[in-house]
Amino acid sequence: MRISEIGGEFALIERVTRKVKDKSVKVGIWDDAAVIKWKKNLFLVLTTDMLVENDHFSLKWSTPFQIGAKAMEANVSDIAAMGALPKYALVSIALSKKVSVKFAEELYRGFYSVARKYGFELVGGDTTHGKLIVLNVCMVGEVDKRNLRLRSDAKVGDLICVTGDLGKSAAGLEVLRKRKKGNVKQHLEPKARLKEAGKIAPYVNAMIDVSDGLASEVRHICEMSSVGARIFKERIPLSKNTKKLAKKVKKSPHDFALNGGEDFELVFTTPKKNLKKIRGVKYSVVGEILPKKDGIFLLENGKKTALGKGFEHF
Ligand code: ADP
Ligand code: MG
Numbered sequence: 589m590r591i592s593e594i595g596g597e598f599a600l601i602e603r604v605t606r607k608v609k610d611k612s613v614k615v616g617i618w619d620d621a622a623v624i625k626w627k628k629n630l631f632l633v634l635t636t637d638m639l640v641e642n643d644h645f646s647l648k649w650s651t652p653f654q655i656g657a658k659a660m661e662a663n664v665s666d667i668a669a670m671g672a673l674p675k676y677a678l679v680s681i682a683l684s685k686k687v688s689v690k691f692a693e694e695l696y697r698g699f700y701s702v703a704r705k706y707g708f709e710l711v712g713g714d715t716t717h718g719k720l721i722v723l724n725v726c727m728v729g730e731v732d733k734r735n736l737r738l739r740s741d742a743k744v745g746d747l748i749c750v751t752g753d754l755g756k757s758a759a760g761l762e763v764l765r766k767r768k769k770g771n772v773k774q775h776l777e778p779k780a781r782l783k784e785a786g787k788i789a790p791y792v793n794a795m796i797d798v799s800d801g802l803a804s805e806v807r808h809i810c811e812m813s814s815v816g817a818r819i820f821k822e823r824i825p826l827s828k829n830t831k832k833l834a835k836k837v838k839k840s841p842h843d844f845a846l847n848g849g850e851d852f853e854l855v856f857t858t859p860k861k862n863l864k865k866i867r868g869v870k871y872s873v874v875g876e877i878l879p880k881k882d883g884i885f886l887l888e889n890g891k892k893t894a895l896g897k898g899f900e901h902f
Contacts, residue, residue: 591902596900596901597900600902619670619740620666620739620796621635621666621669623738626730629732630730631672631736633729634726636726636727637659637663638724639658639662641720642720650776652692652698654777655723657698657701658776660698660725662725662780663677663726663727664780664782665781666797668785668797669795669797671731671735671788671789672729672731672736673729673731674727674728674782675728676710676727677699677703680716681713682717683717685717699725706782735786735789737793737795739794742809742812742815742857743793746794746857746876747857747859747860747873747875747876748809748817748819748856750802750855750874751784752871753845754802754830754846754851755841755842755844756774756829757778757848757849757852758849758851759830759834760772760775760776761775761848762837762844768836768837771829771833774829775850779852780852784854784869787868788854788856792857792858792866793857793858794809794813795855797852798853798855800898800899801846801851802845802874803886803895803898804847804898805855805898806819806875807884807895810880815880817876817885818878818886822889823872823873826841826842847897
């Protein structure tokens with residue numbers, strides 16, 4: 589049987605994994621990072637993310653520095669989504685024989701540039717060979733109990749908000765694939781919202797980062813919180829550049845925002861009264877959490893339509 593036949597990535601994870609027994613594990617699978625009770629009022633968060641050549645990056649348009657930095661930013665994004673701060677990273681790399689020493693040096697310059705920026709340490713990894721280049725980063729972060737934010741804490745009546753703007757990475761990728769011209773920097777050099785997460789976390793209920801598109805992330809929050817949601821299509825934040833890129837490849841920028849990947853923005857849900865407490869962060873209100881029985885849907889000019897599923901890997 590193919591993975592697509594059982595429903596894809598998440599159906600597979602569900603099928604092969606088992607329940608955690610150890611009481612020190614507060615959250616195992618199904619959040620942006622696992623959460624371990626550590627010291628009094630302090631949790632450890634653990635996440636890992638893998639990039640495969642030609643699937644997650646291409647040497648046709650990314651430099652090794654950019655690839656290294658992106659691998660780190662992707663992990664920082666998951667740590668940020670928990671309300672945590674990154675502390676330590678392990679980096680495993682598979683390189684083919686044709687890869688030069690210079691390439692590896694540039695890759696590591698990318699890793700270290702992100703580590704320096706956010707103040708965490710690269711403490712180890714693994715090196716092996718392979719036909720394609722594969723990078724895996726494992727990251728450990730730390731969070732005060734009060735700031736820990738999960739996918740499972742959305743409440744009916746919460747507003748659904750998103751930082752920055754969406755669709756920029758997927759739009760850039762499509763422009764690169766179709767060999768058009770345009771500003772694709774946000775695809776090549778995505779940035780995690782770590783600083784913003786620190787300002788948001790104290791005032792919100794649920795939080796998740798956007799790695800597979802808004803539709804997918806809203807569905808994750810709804811599933812884990814046993815709630816429904818409505819998203820107002822008109823309120824999805826799109827930059828001028830994203831709209832311009834989408835036009836060049838004759839695609840809808842909303843489609844990139846809802847079903848594209850790797851924007852690394854944060855989606856959070858919060859009661860309306862808490863919104864004014866979030867200072868110094870650019871965000872948009874895009875929807876509302878509903879009772880589960882109301883379902884999950886998109887509103888376009890007041891008309892109900894289906895909210896897609898986001899990016900599917902299989
Ligand atoms: P994210 O997009 O936030 O990185 P994913 O969608 O990749 O999260 O993963 C969802 C959840 O499934 C996470 O808790 C992750 O740790 C877990 N997970 C993903 N792949 C595996 C795997 N192969 N084995 C066990 N758990 C997995
Ligand atoms: Mg995530």
